[in-house]
Amino acid sequence: MSETALVALRGASFAYEDGPTVLKGLDFDVCEGRALALLGRNGSGKTTLMRLLSGGLRPRDGRLTVEGLPVTYDRKGLTRLRTTVQLVVQDPDDxxxxxxxxxxxxxxxxxxxxxxxxxxxxxxxxxxxxxxxxxxxxxxxxxxxxxxxxxxxxxxxxxxPRVLILDEPTAGLDPDGQERLLAALDALRSSGTTVVMATHDVDLALRWADDAALLTPAGVRAGPAPSMLARTDLLQAAGLRLPWGIATAQLLRAHGLLDDATPGPRTAEELAAVFASAAAVERTRADG
Known part of the structure; x- marks a missing residue:
């Protein structure tokens, strides 16, 4: 188990009644202080995973732990869990x-x-x-x-809660609404809340998350967002496309406008800054 895991699933499996197994033998960590994006195609098990983490569902096999201690599903145990982890579903009317x-x-x-x-x-x-x-x-x-x-x-x-799990929180919001919500989430993160966000928006995940977890038919793969979201094999398995920021960084590096040590742009503003820096370099060379 990761030493920094605040909430973790170990060997977790789950199947709905009279249905196929949704998750099998899953190991999954939520690390304190990290913003985590959870991505995968519809039906990949994202909602099931979130409900397992928040105690809404109980693993058929395996266990859920909080700070290394197994969660019990009696009243006392669930109260302890829900003061640590809170889930907000996609539709607020629910x-x-x-x-x-x-x-x-x-x-x-x-x-x-x-x-x-x-x-x-x-x-x-x-x-x-x-x-x-x-x-x-x-x-x-x-x-x-x-x-x-x-x-x-x-x-x-x-x-x-120490962990706030959000299911597609920006879905249905206009651009201004998205920015206001992201600003609120940034403030929560600054105050010490660990945020997990399920989303289909790979560009948002690249911009916002420290880590990304991709649910694929072969299981879950997690790691730093920039490296995980550059894995075309995992993205394809998860039914996702390459984020524009990753694709743009690859193009910039191919034309010598961005070195390998410099992170790629995640927003339009960061892309503009890359071009401004490149233009400044060219002017310096011309003046010299």
Whole structure:
């Protein structure tokens, strides 16, 4: 087991009733302080894996551990797990049910039996973290899709988990909504929350994640995002394409505009900076 694994599955297998085995003999680590992107084609087992990590499903074989200790699936064990790991599903309407934003965000802390003052503090903290303090009294049925997404995440954040697992959090958001959500996630990471994001967006994974885990028919392969997302064999097996940043870096290196030691661009702004640097070098040579 990795010494830095906060949450880990070991030898985990799972099959739904009357269905085929979805995951078999899986070893998987969530390392504290690392942003992890989870990628794979539809039906590869991403949702099953996330539910195993968060305690929504129990492995048929193998075990789930938190800081090296096996998780028990009684009330005490699951409460311990869910104060460590929180899962936010893809559709916020599957998670929101209270009349107002603040009431919905308070549901988890109230279920922990916390004093009212502590619940209020957690709600205020979570609303601020997701930049929705102004929506505290807004009825949930009057929220935009992006606001509902952030409210659902705030409900998980109010539990103060050490690991936050998000299923396709940017799906359905416009570009501005995506940027605001990513900014909120960056703030959570800065405050010590480990974030796992399932996504089909390889460009987002390259830009955002420290590590990437690719689910393929042969199993899961994980490692630093730039190297994993450059593996065309694994990407093909996972039903994914090469990220534009990786493809662009390969082209730049082929034309001598980027050396092997310099990371490739992950955003349009970083690409513009590469060209600006190359242009500056050319001007210096011309002046000399």
């Amino acid at each position: 998670q929101l049910f209270a009349a107002s934003v603040a009431q919905d965000v308070s549901f988890g802390p109230l279920n922990l039996g916390l004093p009212d003052s502590e619940v209020r503090a957690r709600v205020d903290e979570a609303l601020a973290a997701l930049d929705i303090t102004a929506l505290a009294d807004r009825p949930t049925h009057l929220l935009s899709y992006g606001q509902r997404k952030r409210t659902a995440i705030a409900g998980a954040v109010a539990m103060r």
